[in-house]
Amino acid sequence: MNSKLTKYAFLAGVAYFCCMATAHFFGIKVPVLFVYYDTPFYAYQDKIISFAVCAYIALFYSASQHRSVALNAIIVLAVTVLGLSSVNLSSSLASVLEEGQSTLPYWLQTGAIAFYLVALVVLYIKDGKSS
16 A cells, blocks of 8 residues: 555656646646757647656556556656656757757756656655555
């Protein structure tokens, strides 16, 4: 069983992903909701991202309700952090950045998601020891 704190931590993810899906659907390019907020984009891609993020919403909501789903949500978020890190290091991203444009803002956002991931892992482990 998830503790209340773990439940609310996953629900915070639900709220975040709802905001992210909305921002992508309407093209509201702001940091935190758009990791790559200042890079070229195609509106249809953002609509696709908004629909795909709905899977995160459902997964994190299920994880908040059922401990058996929590590890799956944690794994998916870990893959996301690895994927964002890969993009941050890629020549594809470098090719669309202006000369001298830093990737620091993307790393900070990736780091924030990684911090959330670590928090979920700690809570998941703590809950496992309590049962």
